[in-house]
Amino acid sequence: xxxxxxxxxxxxxxxxxxxxxxxxxxxxARRAVRAVDPDADVHDLAxxxxxxxxxxxxxxxxxxxxxxxxxxxxxxxxxxxxxxEVEALVKNVPEDVCVLxxxxxxxxxxxxxxxxxKAGAVVVDCAEVKKAxxxxxxxxxxxxxxxxxxxxxxxxxxxxxxxxDLRELAAxxxxxxxxxxxxxxxxxxxxxxxxRADVTSFHVADLALEGRTPExxxxxxWALACGxxxxxxxxxxxxxxxxxxxxxxxxxxxxxxxLARQLxxxxxKVDSLRxxxxxxxxxxxxxxxxxxxxxxxxxxxxxxSTAYALERALVDIGAARRDG
Numbered sequence: 001x002x003x004x005x006x007x008x009x010x011x012x013x014x015x016x017x018x019x020x021x022x023x024x025x026x027x028x029a030r031r032a033v034r035a036v037d038p039d040a041d042v043h044d045l046a047x048x049x050x051x052x053x054x055x056x057x058x059x060x061x062x063x064x065x066x067x068x069x070x071x072x073x074x075x076x077x078x079x080x081x082x083x084x085e086v087e088a089l090v091k092n093v094p095e096d097v098c099v100l101x102x103x104x105x106x107x108x109x110x111x112x113x114x115x116x117x118k119a120g121a122v123v124v125d126c127a128e129v130k131k132a133x134x135x136x137x138x139x140x141x142x143x144x145x146x147x148x149x150x151x152x153x154x155x156x157x158x159x160x161x162x163x164x165d166l167r168e169l170a171a172x173x174x175x176x177x178x179x180x181x182x183x184x185x186x187x188x189x190x191x192x193x194x195x196r197a198d199v200t201s202f203h204v205a206d207l208a209l210e211g212r213t214p215e216x217x218x219x220x221x222w223a224l225a226c227g228x229x230x231x232x233x234x235x236x237x238x239x240x241x242x243x244x245x246x247x248x249x250x251x252x253x254x255x256x257x258x259l260a261r262q263l264x265x266x267x268x269k270v271d272s273l274r275x276x277x278x279x280x281x282x283x284x285x286x287x288x289x290x291x292x293x294x295x296x297x298x299x300x301x302x303x304x305s306t307a308y309a310l311e312r313a314l315v316d317i318g319a320a321r322r323d324g
Contacts, residue, residue: 008032008069009122010093012100015113016126020166022102025124026071029100037067045070047077055085059094068097075101076109083112090116129166130257132271135159138166142173143184150184156272157186160206161193164266201228201236204314209240209276213318220310230299230306237292237313240276245285247273284320291316 014025033040043058050072058070070089072078078086086101090112093099101121103113117123129135139155162172176184176192190203204223207216220233246263247270260267291313298309 007036008098011121013116013121014102014124017104018126018128021126033069040067042069046073050082052081059097071100073102075103075112087115090119130267132267146177148177153186157189201232205236205240208314208317211321216314234296234299241289243273287320288317
């Protein structure tokens with residue numbers, strides 16, 4: 001059985017707006033062509049550098065018969081004369097030449113993308129990753145590719161800590177793999193991001209809104225000891241409660257994407273708030289907001305003990321949830 005690497009397709013269309021996935025597809029194409037031919041000629045072409053007549057020169061038969069890879073970036077922005085040359089190329093790619101078109105999708109330049117598909121291009125889907133579930137799958141895949149496995153709670157903790165940007169999530173996964181050994185659990189993620197005051201404060205808020213008052217109190221004391229500002233903790237509590245109230249009053253039956261747009265927050269945050277909303281009533285939320293307002297006044301008014309004011313707020317929030 002041959003172990004020779006599979007050759008790169010003659011024509012590849014990298015289609016979609018997710019930049020990280022597109023960059024990885026381009027990097028994979030470079031590796032693939034170099035695996036087949038280490039001396040392969042790679043030309044990375046942006047619309048501003050691709051001039052009329054260049055493609056004929058770059059694809060003309062080579063005396064040395066080396067393989068060539070032509071990467072055409074931002075294919076939707078090609079000028080009209082060059083666009084016609086690229087269309088002709090994708091319809092008839094010369095031997096020993098591989099063409100890779102990068103297109104973000106959408107209406108602009110769609111005819112070229114359609115032409116590539118009709119010509120038999122291998123399509124690499126780089127659609128935007130919007131749903132929280134898909135981002136959790138992405139996180140798990142990043143760890144798996146690094147030879148590590150994580151549970152759903154760990155992936156969710158990382159999503160909550162870092163946010164929904166795919167590039168930042170990938171960097172966070174890589175950093176955690178480099179800086180830790182053994183199993184990575186949700187507590188490990190939270191410890192790692194403890195230096196970020198916003199993450200620490202929102203973790204306190206999440207625990208409080210989920211009714212996990214003892215854990216919220218423990219995390220609060222630890223956060224304050226690590227330098228978290230009391231006003232940031234109050235802000236996180238208020239922000240999270242407002243998010244719960246908005247979600248509770250939103251129309252029923254909306255998709256996650258439509259709901260996220262209406263509430264003005266990312267889909268992963270909507271998913272998190274949905275879990276926290278269970279067990280809350282409008283009356284309970286009103287009591288919790290009153291408790292946070294009292295804490296805000298105490299913190300900003302120079303209370304004798306801001307720590308006590310925050311602890312009191314967490315206890316009152318837990319009681320409001322139970323009463324509801």
